[in-house]
Amino acid sequence: MAQVPRVALRGLEKRFDDVEVLRGIDLEIAPGEVVCVIGPSGSGKSTLLRCINQLEPCSGGTIELDGLDITGRKIDLDAVRTRVGMVFQSFNLFPHMSVLDNVTVALRKVKRMNRREAERVGRERLAEVGLAHRADARPADLSGGQQQRVAIARSLAMDPEVMLFDEVTSALDPELVKGVLDVMTALARGGMTMVVVTHEMGFAREVAHRVVFMDQGAIVEQGPPAALFDDAQTPRLRDFLGQVL
Amino acid sequence: MENLGRLFFDVEIILDTLPALLREGLRNTLILSVGAITIGLVAGLLLALVGISRRWWVRLPAKVYIDIFRGLPAILTISLVGLGLPAAGLRIFGRERLLYGMLALGLISTAYIAEIFRAGIQSVDRGQMEAARSVGMSYLLAMRLVIVPQAVRRVLPPLTNEAIAILKDSSLVFVVGLAAGERELTRVGQNIGQQSGNFSPYVAAGLVYLALTIPLTRLVNRLDTRLREGPSVRAAQELPATLAQEH
Numbered sequence: 001m002a003q004v005p006r007v008a009l010r011g012l013e014k015r016f017d018d019v020e021v022l023r024g025i026d027l028e029i030a031p032g033e034v035v036c037v038i039g040p041s042g043s044g045k046s047t048l049l050r051c052i053n054q055l056e057p058c059s060g061g062t063i064e065l066d067g068l069d070i071t072g073r074k075i076d077l078d079a080v081r082t083r084v085g086m087v088f089q090s091f092n093l094f095p096h097m098s099v100l101d102n103v104t105v106a107l108r109k110v111k112r113m114n115r116r117e118a119e120r121v122g123r124e125r126l127a128e129v130g131l132a133h134r135a136d137a138r139p140a141d142l143s144g145g146q147q148q149r150v151a152i153a154r155s156l157a158m159d160p161e162v163m164l165f166d167e168v169t170s171a172l173d174p175e176l177v178k179g180v181l182d183v184m185t186a187l188a189r190g191g192m193t194m195v196v197v198t199h200e201m202g203f204a205r206e207v208a209h210r211v212v213f214m215d216q217g218a219i220v221e222q223g224p225p226a227a228l229f230d231d232a233q234t235p236r237l238r239d240f241l242g243q244v245l
Numbered sequence: 246m247e248n249l250g251r252l253f254f255d256v257e258i259i260l261d262t263l264p265a266l267l268r269e270g271l272r273n274t275l276i277l278s279v280g281a282i283t284i285g286l287v288a289g290l291l292l293a294l295v296g297i298s299r300r301w302w303v304r305l306p307a308k309v310y311i312d313i314f315r316g317l318p319a320i321l322t323i324s325l326v327g328l329g330l331p332a333a334g335l336r337i338f339g340r341e342r343l344l345y346g347m348l349a350l351g352l353i354s355t356a357y358i359a360e361i362f363r364a365g366i367q368s369v370d371r372g373q374m375e376a377a378r379s380v381g382m383s384y385l386l387a388m389r390l391v392i393v394p395q396a397v398r399r400v401l402p403p404l405t406n407e408a409i410a411i412l413k414d415s416s417l418v419f420v421v422g423l424a425a426g427e428r429e430l431t432r433v434g435q436n437i438g439q440q441s442g443n444f445s446p447y448v449a450a451g452l453v454y455l456a457l458t459i460p461l462t463r464l465v466n467r468l469d470t471r472l473r474e475g476p477s478v479r480a481a482q483e484l485p486a487t488l489a490q491e492h
Contacts, residue, residue: 078381088372088376094391109390
């Protein structure tokens with residue numbers, strides 16, 4: 001019997017007013033799979049991610065999480081989002097809270113964990129991203145790379161079934177990118193299901209199980225990284241790779 | 246010249262007026278202002294949250310309220326509430342005219358404070374709400390834990406300005422007809438001035454206002470600078486050290 005996909009998009013559509021941003025996306029992601037989504041800006045990559053955790057309501061099609069359609073009206077989206085971690089390009093840490101509180105606030109207030117237990121989990125997750133020693137700092141006192149790693153720890157603390165990464169290194173100074181990618185690589189190796197929208201082709205080639213190339217709101221080509229990068233089938237992907245590599 | 250000095254700055258009269266000003270006037274001015282601002286903070290925050298709803302029919306009552314109470318002269322609102330309510334048989338505060346005045350001022354400050362909070366809430370980056378929602382917080386929980394705490398810090402300077410404005414506007418409550426013991430600063434100064442035929446009691450009342458408003462103004466300026474320059478100089482100095490430590 002085939003395994004139930006962790007995430008399944010079926011005919012996913014998204015329109016902003018008259019603009020069609022996603023035109024019927026079909027994509028299944030297996031548990032433990034790492035999928036990198038690449039493509040030119042405006043191709044709908046970020047919107048795709050934002051639809052998966054319903055930050056954007058989709059206009060058509062369905063999204064299944066472990067076989068459960070989360071686009072239905074009766075779905076408790078807050079509960080769904082605790083199972084889907086998301087990391088943003090601009091970190092979006094809560095500036096008025098300490099690093100540790102950033103990581104534990106949802107554990108305490110959403111999962112109703114007591115403070116001691118939440119902080120134990122929080123410190124563990126911070127240690128995983130190499131920032132246990134910065135637990136009491138304010139986000140503003142951290143470098144961009146450190147802030148992004150805290151943001152990853154904040155999502156991980158909820159123990160999600162899938163992690164979404166939306167161009168998470170694009171706002172970082174070049175020397176800070178590696179630390180974040182290293183954390184993501186370790187996560188992938190540890191078996192986390194990940195959907196990564198990225199311009200880091202090196203990361204996609206090394207870490208992804210599958211690379212998806214999107215253009216103009218549709219999936220144009222997909223496959224194992226080696227096949228996609230070294231043997232592009234479509235002119236659009238060849239053009240794109242020619243520009244970014 | 247000397248006469249003019251005595252007409253406004255007669256030290257003896259000023260000193261004579263001060264006890265009544267402080268005992269009765271200051272007390273009632275503070276009751277009016279603190280009460281009105283408390284009403285304004287609570288109701289204003291609620292109104293701001295209603296006013297940013299995505300549904301127009303939820304927003305509409307908030308907009309109408311704000312337009313009305315910001316658009317009317319304070320003295321008119323105070324008259325309508327302070328004289329109108331009891332006349333209409335709505336004696337919610339019995340004969341406590343000060344409380345009607347406080348309610349009127351509170352209704353006015355609610356409109357201004359709602360606008361201040363709305364601007365503050367909308368100035369918080371959209372990504373903050375998205376990050377809060379993405380870890381499973383409901384809209385209201387995200388507002389309470391993430392958005393409003395940041396908004397409040399940003400709006401402390403305009404809120405303090407509003408407190409100053411209410412403090413001064415509390416002088417308009419005289420229109421409801423304040424009995425002895427209920428008079429606020431301006432009314433006390435005015436009454437004594439009229440009796441003595443001298444303006445020094447007005448000046449004395451003015452000095453008490455300034456003793457309240459000038460420190461508040463200073464506070465606004467300090468808050469403003471601090472918010473613009475970041476939380477503290479210390480944090481700014483720590484930043485390079487942090488970077489060095491990492492690499």
